[in-house]
Amino acid sequence: xxxxxxxxxxxxxxxxxxxxxxxxxxxxxxxxxxxxxxxxxxxxxxxxxxxxxxxxxxxxxxxxxxxxxxxxxxxxxxxxxxxxxxxxxxxxxxxxxxxxxxxxxxxxxxxxxxxxxxxxxxxxxxxxxxxxxxxxxxxxxxxxxxxxxxxxxxxxxxxxxxxxxxxxxxxxxxxxxxxxxxxxxxxxxxxxxxxxxxxxxxxxxxxxxxxxxxxxxxxxxxxxxxxxxxxxxxxxxxxxxxxxxxxxxxxxxxxxxxxxxxxxxxxxxxxxxxxxxxxxxxxxxxxxxxxxx
Amino acid sequence: xxxxxxxxxxxxxxxxxxxxxxxxxxxxxxxxxxxxxxxxxxxxxxxxxxxxxxxxxxxxxxxxxxxxxxxxxxxxxxxxxxxxxxxxxxxxxxxxxxxxxxxxxxxxxxxxxxxxxxxxxxxxxxxxxxxxxxxxxxxxxxxxxxxxxxxxxxxxxxxxxxxxxxxxxxxxxxxxxxxxxxxxxxxxxxxxxxxxxxxxxxxxxxxxxxxxxxxxxxxxxxxxxxxxxxxxxxxxxxxxxxxxxxxxxxxxxxxxxxxxxxxxxxxxxxxxxxxxxxxxxxxxxxxxxxxxxxxxxxxx
Numbered sequence: 001x002x003x004x005x006x007x008x009x010x011x012x013x014x015x016x017x018x019x020x021x022x023x024x025x026x027x028x029x030x031x032x033x034x035x036x037x038x039x040x041x042x043x044x045x046x047x048x049x050x051x052x053x054x055x056x057x058x059x060x061x062x063x064x065x066x067x068x069x070x071x072x073x074x075x076x077x078x079x080x081x082x083x084x085x086x087x088x089x090x091x092x093x094x095x096x097x098x099x100x101x102x103x104x105x106x107x108x109x110x111x112x113x114x115x116x117x118x119x120x121x122x123x124x125x126x127x128x129x130x131x132x133x134x135x136x137x138x139x140x141x142x143x144x145x146x147x148x149x150x151x152x153x154x155x156x157x158x159x160x161x162x163x164x165x166x167x168x169x170x171x172x173x174x175x176x177x178x179x180x181x182x183x184x185x186x187x188x189x190x191x192x193x194x195x196x197x198x199x200x201x202x203x204x205x206x207x208x209x210x211x212x213x214x215x216x217x218x219x220x221x222x223x224x225x226x227x228x229x230x231x232x233x234x235x236x237x238x239x240x241x242x243x244x245x246x247x248x249x250x251x252x253x254x255x256x257x258x259x260x261x262x263x264x265x266x267x268x269x270x271x272x273x274x275x276x277x278x279x280x281x282x283x284x285x286x287x288x289x290x291x292x293x
Numbered sequence: 294x295x296x297x298x299x300x301x302x303x304x305x306x307x308x309x310x311x312x313x314x315x316x317x318x319x320x321x322x323x324x325x326x327x328x329x330x331x332x333x334x335x336x337x338x339x340x341x342x343x344x345x346x347x348x349x350x351x352x353x354x355x356x357x358x359x360x361x362x363x364x365x366x367x368x369x370x371x372x373x374x375x376x377x378x379x380x381x382x383x384x385x386x387x388x389x390x391x392x393x394x395x396x397x398x399x400x401x402x403x404x405x406x407x408x409x410x411x412x413x414x415x416x417x418x419x420x421x422x423x424x425x426x427x428x429x430x431x432x433x434x435x436x437x438x439x440x441x442x443x444x445x446x447x448x449x450x451x452x453x454x455x456x457x458x459x460x461x462x463x464x465x466x467x468x469x470x471x472x473x474x475x476x477x478x479x480x481x482x483x484x485x486x487x488x489x490x491x492x493x494x495x496x497x498x499x500x501x502x503x504x505x506x507x508x509x510x511x512x513x514x515x516x517x518x519x520x521x522x523x524x525x526x527x528x529x530x531x532x533x534x535x536x537x538x539x540x541x542x543x544x545x546x547x548x549x550x551x552x553x554x555x556x557x558x559x560x561x562x563x564x565x566x567x568x569x570x571x572x573x574x575x576x577x578x579x580x581x582x583x584x585x586x587x588x589x590x591x592x593x
Contacts, residue, residue, distance in 0.1 A: 283474055
């Protein structure tokens, strides 16, 4: 799997073979696409730093003449509009929801990749089938079950839910990866008398750090960015994450752009930071489901 | 059962319990609820096929063939399938191919990919801002009014004839980066000799692209097209945040209808029937996934 940071163009002939006019057309096309892709986010970013009156009276594209910027919108949204608490809630929801599935999926994937037991094939096919099941198909019964056991609105409840919903993809990705480890290595450990648990913990896990990191980052981003599950299980303002908070703000302040813009960028700050710092792993995790390992 | 068998099951046990409790049992239960009113989120009154017949004969926001073109969530989903899939795969392919021949490849690919990192909620806010009906706020209307001063700003998300295309454009903006990254990786994996040879034989870049690159990318194109189709069938966030299905239900799609009928209109049985329809639409992809796995296993 190639991440977007690695670039080794192999079709060098294209580069030399093209005439001047078509080179110019390529640059123009890419430039136009880049502008279309950047403008929407850039507009909202600039708006989030403009004073309320300025936003109401002129477009963000005039923001630099005269340049008047402020952090007030962020202060307002973080304190008065509850985004600060939601931001912390997002972490409380996301961190355990990242590591729990990683643990349960990796032990299951080890068994599926390297152990023989009855029902193993059926389980493998089941995981593949469940990869495409929409969450919507399960929400009502799970909510009923959560209400019955008083798990609705609790952190434990949403941790378990995210762990369960993350299982099919995590197991699928890790089984693929674990199966590709060298057979001789695992077999010689077994001959030396190592137990399955020791092989898993001392050999398989250390050899799979990259795959586990990619999966962890994928799951982190997925949970942080989730709206649907949190909307149903964590709608209480005291425990809701940033995504749910934003849709609540939308109900009252839909056209108050000084609030909505700052709220949106607070919610985006963590995923963007993770993306720029760990781009390679994120892209690998994200694309692993579509491209066979 | 031998001790070894037991050990294997011990390793998969937590995962099996979670999958059974959150995916398998609830799915079966949802099928059951779709034949019920589902009031109180549980089976309360059996109604047979009523939910399904109502969806297709009485719910004009779900399925309406009395007008031309037909309307409702089903047909909006079909429009999404066509435009969104063509847009993401098409633009993704264009960027992957063009970026491959320039020095700033990493930069342009990063720019196109960034929307994949943020939530659909945040992306929805970004695009609500672009589509603002106020020409002092929304850049699209600013450009429109700037170019043709005699026109009035257009409420892009407030008009039943434009809203779906407006949402689909936001969707394309989000997902194109995904298609681009996968196509770009596939492109770099093509054997360079074949392309060199074609050039030596006098083929121009355009001919090489259509008769060599595209056919060799077909398996990858099939995979990402499938992924995009599945995305549309599951989609919820973008519609919920940008329009909440409006105006007057004109932008509902299937994944949104399930949520809205169940949790906003308080009809869990009815919403469950929509969920079962989603499930049926997914079945072909379950089969494709298993087939792909089977052939892969024989290959290794």
